Amino acid sequence: MMTQRYVLISPCRNEAQYMRQTLDSVVNQTITPTQWVIVDDGSTDETAAILAEYQSRYDWISVVTRSDRGYRAVGPGVIDAFYAGYATINPDNYDFLCKLDLDLRLPRRYFEILIARMEENPTIATCSGKAYIEHDNGELEYERHGDETSLGMTKFYRVSCFKAIGGFVREVMWDGIDCHHCRMQGWIACSWDEPELRFIHLRPMGSSQQNIYVGRMRHGYGQYFMGTDFLYMLASAVYRLNEKPYILGSLAMLWGWLEAWLKGKPRYEHLEFRKFLNTYQWRALLVGKQKAIEEIMQKHQR
Structure with a gap:
C-alpha cells in the first residue's frame, strides 16, 4: 500500500x-x-x-x-x-x-x-x-x-x-x-x-527581490558560491539568452558570478562536493546533462 x-x-x-x-x-x-x-x-x-x-x-x-x-x-x-x-x-x-x-x-x-x-x-x-x-x-x-x-x-x-x-x-x-x-x-x-x-x-522567479535583474545577479553569485566553473556559467548564460528578460538577464547572471570572483568572495567549503560538481558540469557540457547523470548512476550501481 x-x-x-x-x-x-x-x-x-x-x-x-x-x-x-x-x-x-x-x-x-x-x-x-x-x-x-x-x-x-x-x-x-x-x-x-x-x-x-x-x-x-x-x-x-x-x-x-x-x-x-x-x-x-x-x-x-x-x-x-x-x-x-x-x-x-x-x-x-x-x-x-x-x-x-x-x-x-x-x-x-x-x-x-x-x-x-x-x-x-x-x-x-x-x-x-x-x-x-x-x-x-x-x-x-x-x-x-x-x-x-x-x-x-x-x-x-x-x-x-x-x-x-x-x-x-x-x-x-x-x-x-x-x-x-x-x-x-x-x-x-x-x-x-x-x-x-x-x-x-504566482510570483515570477526573482521578482520577490528588488527587481528581476537583482534576482539574476543573485543567481550568478549563487553559482559562484556553489563552485560552478566560469565556462559552465558562460554556457548557462548563453542558453538563457532567449529567456526574458532577453540578453540583459543573462548578462546580469554573468556579472553576479564575475563580481563575486573579482571580490574574492568565499565559496562553499565542501571541497569534495565542488570537485564532484565540476566533474559533472564538464561531462554535461560534453555529453549533455542526462548522459552525465546516467554515468553517475551507473558508477553507484557497480
Missing part, C-alpha cells in the same frame, strides 16, 4: 496577495498532508489573519510566528524560517516532507502523483513538477528548469534521504546544492513537465 504520511513546511512573509490560492489548492489535494507547518516570518500584511482562519478550520495546519526583522530575506533567510518549522516536528513520523512556498497554485493530484512516483522508484530522493506563469489571457509560460533538479518552491523529499544529505545548507544556492548532494550518494533528483504536475507560480 502506498505510504501517504507527508508533512509540508512553508516559510512565508507578506503573502496575503497569493496565499489563499496555495492554501485552497493544498486543502483540495486528493491526499491531504498529515501535517502542514506554516512559518510566518514576520509578516506585516494580512498573512497572520488568513493563517489564523485556516488553522481554525483544519487541525492539521499549525503556525509558527517569528518576529519582524524589517525586510524580506531570500535564500539563507528562507531556510532559517524553514528550520524554525522543521524544529517543531519529528521527521521520523513521516515518509516524505516538502518545503512549499505560499505563492503557488497546485493541481489537485500533485502530491498523490509525486508519492506514487517515489514509491515506484526508491532511488528518487527529491522531485517536483514544473512551474508556469499564468498571463492575464490565460496563456501559460514555462519557467525553464532542468529535469535534473527538484524546484526550490516545492521540494518534495523522501525523509530518509533528506536526513542523509544533511538537509538544506543555510546558504545561497541551497536549492541546487541539495540536488547535487543527492547525486553524490547515488540518488535521483528530478522534475517532470506533465499536465497533472504543472503548477502556477
Whole structure:
C-alpha cells in the first residue's frame, strides 16, 4: 500500500496577495498532508489573519510566528524560517516532507502523483513538477528548469534521504546544492513537465527581490558560491539568452558570478562536493546533462 504520511513546511512573509490560492489548492489535494507547518516570518500584511482562519478550520495546519526583522530575506533567510518549522516536528513520523512556498497554485493530484512516483522508484530522493506563469489571457509560460533538479518552491523529499544529505545548507544556492548532494550518494533528483504536475507560480522567479535583474545577479553569485566553473556559467548564460528578460538577464547572471570572483568572495567549503560538481558540469557540457547523470548512476550501481 502506498505510504501517504507527508508533512509540508512553508516559510512565508507578506503573502496575503497569493496565499489563499496555495492554501485552497493544498486543502483540495486528493491526499491531504498529515501535517502542514506554516512559518510566518514576520509578516506585516494580512498573512497572520488568513493563517489564523485556516488553522481554525483544519487541525492539521499549525503556525509558527517569528518576529519582524524589517525586510524580506531570500535564500539563507528562507531556510532559517524553514528550520524554525522543521524544529517543531519529528521527521521520523513521516515518509516524505516538502518545503512549499505560499505563492503557488497546485493541481489537485500533485502530491498523490509525486508519492506514487517515489514509491515506484526508491532511488528518487527529491522531485517536483514544473512551474508556469499564468498571463492575464490565460496563456501559460514555462519557467525553464532542468529535469535534473527538484524546484526550490516545492521540494518534495523522501525523509530518509533528506536526513542523509544533511538537509538544506543555510546558504545561497541551497536549492541546487541539495540536488547535487543527492547525486553524490547515488540518488535521483528530478522534475517532470506533465499536465497533472504543472503548477502556477504566482510570483515570477526573482521578482520577490528588488527587481528581476537583482534576482539574476543573485543567481550568478549563487553559482559562484556553489563552485560552478566560469565556462559552465558562460554556457548557462548563453542558453538563457532567449529567456526574458532577453540578453540583459543573462548578462546580469554573468556579472553576479564575475563580481563575486573579482571580490574574492568565499565559496562553499565542501571541497569534495565542488570537485564532484565540476566533474559533472564538464561531462554535461560534453555529453549533455542526462548522459552525465546516467554515468553517475551507473558508477553507484557497480
